[in-house]
Amino acid sequence: MAVLVVALAAPAAVWAQGRLSGELEIFSWWAGDEGPALEALIDRYEQLYPGVKVINATVTGGSGVNAKAVLKTRMLGGDPPDTFQVHAGQELIGTWVLANRMEDLGFLYDQEGWQKVLPQQLIDLLSTDKGIWSVPVNIHRSNVLWYIPDNLKKWGVSVPKTWDEFLQIAAKLQAQGVVPLSLGENWTANHLWENVAIAVLGPQKWQALWDGRLAWTSPEVLKAWETFGKVLQYTNRDAASLSWQQATDMVVHGEAAFNVMGDWAAGYMSTTLGLEAGKGFGWAASPGTSGIFVMLSDSFGLPVGSPNREATLAWLEMLGSREAQDIFNPLKGSISPRLDSDLSKYNTYGRSAAQDWRNSTIVGSLAHGVVANERFMNDFATVMEIFLSTRDPQAAANAAQAVAAQAGIGVR
Numbered sequence: 001m002a003v004l005v006v007a008l009a010a011p012a013a014v015w016a017q018g019r020l021s022g023e024l025e026i027f028s029w030w031a032g033d034e035g036p037a038l039e040a041l042i043d044r045y046e047q048l049y050p051g052v053k054v055i056n057a058t059v060t061g062g063s064g065v066n067a068k069a070v071l072k073t074r075m076l077g078g079d080p081p082d083t084f085q086v087h088a089g090q091e092l093i094g095t096w097v098l099a100n101r102m103e104d105l106g107f108l109y110d111q112e113g114w115q116k117v118l119p120q121q122l123i124d125l126l127s128t129d130k131g132i133w134s135v136p137v138n139i140h141r142s143n144v145l146w147y148i149p150d151n152l153k154k155w156g157v158s159v160p161k162t163w164d165e166f167l168q169i170a171a172k173l174q175a176q177g178v179v180p181l182s183l184g185e186n187w188t189a190n191h192l193w194e195n196v197a198i199a200v201l202g203p204q205k206w207q208a209l210w211d212g213r214l215a216w217t218s219p220e221v222l223k224a225w226e227t228f229g230k231v232l233q234y235t236n237r238d239a240a241s242l243s244w245q246q247a248t249d250m251v252v253h254g255e256a257a258f259n260v261m262g263d264w265a266a267g268y269m270s271t272t273l274g275l276e277a278g279k280g281f282g283w284a285a286s287p288g289t290s291g292i293f294v295m296l297s298d299s300f301g302l303p304v305g306s307p308n309r310e311a312t313l314a315w316l317e318m319l320g321s322r323e324a325q326d327i328f329n330p331l332k333g334s335i336s337p338r339l340d341s342d343l344s345k346y347n348t349y350g351r352s353a354a355q356d357w358r359n360s361t362i363v364g365s366l367a368h369g370v371v372a373n374e375r376f377m378n379d380f381a382t383v384m385e386i387f388l389s390t391r392d393p394q395a396a397a398n399a400a401q402a403v404a405a406q407a408g409i410g411v412r
Contacts, residue, residue, distance in 0.1 A: 021051040024311040027081035029067035031058040033245055033272045037332035044327055045318055052311045057081060062244045063187045075101055080303035082312040088125040088136055088297040091369025097133050103302045104131025114320050117338045122297060134301035135316045138334035141353055142262040142365045143195050143286040143294040151254050163199055163227055163287045170234040173257050180234035182256035184247035189384050191367040195260050196231060197224040199288025203363045210371045216401035225393035260286045266349045267333025277349040293360035296368035376407035
């Protein structure tokens, strides 16, 4: 309680005057190809607060698969980082907030006026009736089909609008020695499953799966697993050994026609590979999800016991600013959640994503922490392993139902 009293009394002027000192440990999984956007934020922070030594504590591994395990050990061991990356939604609320490990940042929202510039739908994902628990830095879209326009023209195929269309053209691509759909390690299979399931279920039944109105063993969900199994027949056999970047590379290098991935792939292809959005690479909503925006949002919070509290609050204050978000997101491939974002700073893809964000039906991502807590996510990886090894929809559905019940997600 004493720590909280000090925090509430800490004036913003202290941060603005640049008198901060000490360290700031920023924990995330934005390493390697995803690093430049974070490094740009750190550069800006160090300009504002030169007395603070920033420790960029990244842990490699797409979607945070490794970082989350390290974070759990540190948090439960009483050694929290000053701030850490966490997805808005149940990964934050159903995991760390539920365990009373986060501090309420509502006062920072009041101070900065963020309620007026952030979508209420996003603030709801960051909030409980007791507070607002993290600061969003971006909006990612996870239901995107990536391709190289010149390659599709060469192979004589069009972008499929449904999974049935994809299955029809897949054989034509295979006959030309092209992998129809590239895939990476386990979590990218979860990502693909999510895209297939939303296409089969539609937005309303997808939501019903998470609020207990639709069973995992229902015929609709079984059909999703069946369709997923058909799609997997046209993916690369070495998927388990590839990162998401390597799966994207298969498309860029002409080894595969399509890849389903979030729009961090846009950041990778434009920032790292130097391809021009719209010419060097193309995109569409993943099959069957036109008009749907499957969202996730990376955010940073303030864990209870943060060793360098004022430096962390200064970091969070900067993250929520228009300036910082328009530095970060054009490099990352994401868009700013702020309604006053300067879209002139974004490339063709970013501007199209911003338009879709405003005009689409928004649903939350499973693979990236919006609709399910960490317990479910951890166990769903095992469900996926079961399916990848057996290709048995009923076995996967039964296992998912059991996992959901154990995680508190199930039919009422």
